[in-house]
Amino acid sequence: MDLLDTDVAIIGAGTAGMSAWRAARAHTERVVLIEGGVYGTTCARVGCMPSKLLIAAAEAAHAVRGAARFGVHAGPPEIDGEAVMRRVRAERDRFVGFVLETVEGWPESLRLRGEARFIDAHHLQVGEHTRVRAARVVVATGSSPYVPPGWRETLGERLLLSDQVFDWQTLPASVAVAGTGVIGLELAQALHRLGVRVRLYGRGGRIGPLSDPALQARAREILAEELPLCADAGDLQLRREGGEVVVGAREGGQLHEERFDYLLAATGRRPNLASLGLEHTGLELDERGVPLHDRYTGQAGDGHVFIAGDAAADHPLLHEAADDGRIAGDNAGRYPDLRAHPRRAGLTVVFSDPQMMIAGRSHAELCAAGVDFACGEVSFEDQGRSRVMLKNRGLLRVYGERSTGNFLGAEMIGPAAEHLGHLLAWSAQRGDTVRQMLDCPFYHPVIEEGLRSALRELNRALHMGPPPVRRCMDCGPGA
Incomplete structure (x- = not known):
């Protein structure tokens, strides 16, 4: 078992972790970055960038279909699903490559590979090979797609997560999308415009993040004009029959069923904290298992642990994660001389x-x-x-x-x-x-x-x- 003593240990090498590493290094050379998975941020691998590549293809197809409204006649678009996904994967890999180049350019002695968990407030076990004693710790472990209980067991490989979409070799014939948040809405509309038979299911009638009632009403009207939408389906009734997923949803008191090749669960993301051993830190956790923390300093509780990015479950956006990491890393580096940092406008x-x-x-x-x-x-x-x-x-x-x-x-x-x-x-x-x-x-x-x-x-x-x-x-x- 290797033993490592460091001033700052950063768990997670995503956007927040990379930002924290840079900020902490302004105060001390004794910083170690720990990653249990692959390098490459959520944004580059499975989030912002690959989803926008899919949306760009969908917009091109939609523009061809709508050209006649301008008196320009191009005929219906022919969508080559393999070519669409080939470009998505190639450009996605290019963006990921930039991240890998950055992280792998940092000193190897300051990077550890393996899952980290707290043994006590100052000690981390990394895999089965290294024990780290850290004076301060930044938790930047990111988030993962949430799947409602029972869906995996019922649907098996016919259940898809948003993270899997961008590894497709071609486009499927039909997909049910569960979840009318940002991820579900963007993917459902893009797939629909690319010729995939789609229905989008939500709960409570809400569409996207808008909170103004007038805008919610208008959003439902506009999107329902184009996209097959059941925004207030309640609890979906799911079963698998052979190679198909049967989705049942109640509308107006009636149960309607439709068959699809897959169900895409876009039902939110949860912080990656369950296996971290936070119970050994003495930190107070909220009902989601997230340490209570100060958004302006990144400090969890009143001690030496800091939290940043999607792990903090505050604002799961790239620019917010980068700010979180910078704030947490700076304060972990200068601890106990903490500095509050103003936050940008939403x-x-x-x-x-x-x-x-x-x-x-x-x-x-x-x-x-x-x-x-x-x-x-x-x-x-x-x-x-x-x-x-x-x-x-x-x-x-x-x-x-x-x-x-x-x-x-x-x-x-x-x-x-x-x-x-x-x-x-x-x-x-x-x-x-x-x-x-x-x-x-x-x-x-x-x-x-x-x-x-x-x-x-x-x-x-x-x-x-x-x-x-x-x-x-x-x-x-x-x-």
């Missing part, structure tokens, strides 16, 4: 079509905090540039504080949400007033003019501006 994007976004504080967060706020909104049905591109579906709602006129946040389903979301998150982080945002330039004709319309409505609702011009096509004098 920003969430869903790459559905239309896209969704939440920037700054969400409707639900503002309501829960008891903030006195007003709303402004714009529909994209008649927004000039959106109609030009035939992307005129969706709704944007913006929120401002009544007492100050400060911009607080926004939620949206509509065109270019990924770009508008960035503009709005930046304004929220700077603490802009709605008036200051309206004083910024808006070119013509652009989708951002729709944002201006929503901000004008919000300024009026705050009693800080004149009534906006109705049905303005975003052009003309004084626009």
Whole structure:
């Protein structure tokens, strides 16, 4: 048994772990990075990048089908499933290669391979080969797809997880997708547009992360126009018959059954903490088994253990994981001289079509905090540039504080949400007033003019501006 003594041990070499390693190394050379699986982040291997590759192929197919609306006739698209998945895998492997090149370029003496578990608060067992004594520990073990009880036993190899999709050699004929969160929504729509027979099942009627009731209602309407959707199916009744999965769901009191080649479980992700031996650390855990921690320092409890990324189960997004790792690594390196780090404004994007976004504080967060706020909104049905591109579906709602006129946040389903979301998150982080945002330039004709319309409505609702011009096509004098 090898023995290793170090100042900082980082468990997990994903986005948060890599960020923590760099930050801790600014304070001490005695840092070890421990990884029990393959190198390569969740984003690069099974998340952000491969899913966007699949979505890009789906968008190309959808554009061909919709070309006739512009008077351009291309005929129905012919989708080569093997070629689609070959590009997804090749580009995915390229992105993963960049991560591998980085991690494997770090000194081998500072990297350990094997599953880590706490023996006590300061000692880790790594595999069967090494015991590590660490003055401080950063837990950055990531997350894994959650599967409801009994599904594996019932469906066997006909059950798929989102992590498996990007290793497909070709596209299946049919897939039931369970889960209307970000992962389920993006994959279901992409597969549907690539010619796979799909039905998306959810519970409670909720679609994606949007919390504003008006936007939830609009999202259900828009997506149901294209995608076979059962958003309020309750508990699915599943059985396997030969090589097929039979999915039963109740709609309007009636049980409807449909057969598919596979069921894709997109029912959320859970932190990888169960086998870590946290019970030996003395840390207080919440009902999910996550150590209670300070998001601004990364510190779990009041001791020498820190937590970052998806393991912390706060905001499972790449930029948040990178920030988590930087904060936890910095404080683990400088411990006990802890520093609180300000967090960036919230920003969430869903790459559905239309896209969704939440920037700054969400409707639900503002309501829960008891903030006195007003709303402004714009529909994209008649927004000039959106109609030009035939992307005129969706709704944007913006929120401002009544007492100050400060911009607080926004939620949206509509065109270019990924770009508008960035503009709005930046304004929220700077603490802009709605008036200051309206004083910024808006070119013509652009989708951002729709944002201006929503901000004008919000300024009026705050009693800080004149009534906006109705049905303005975003052009003309004084626009």
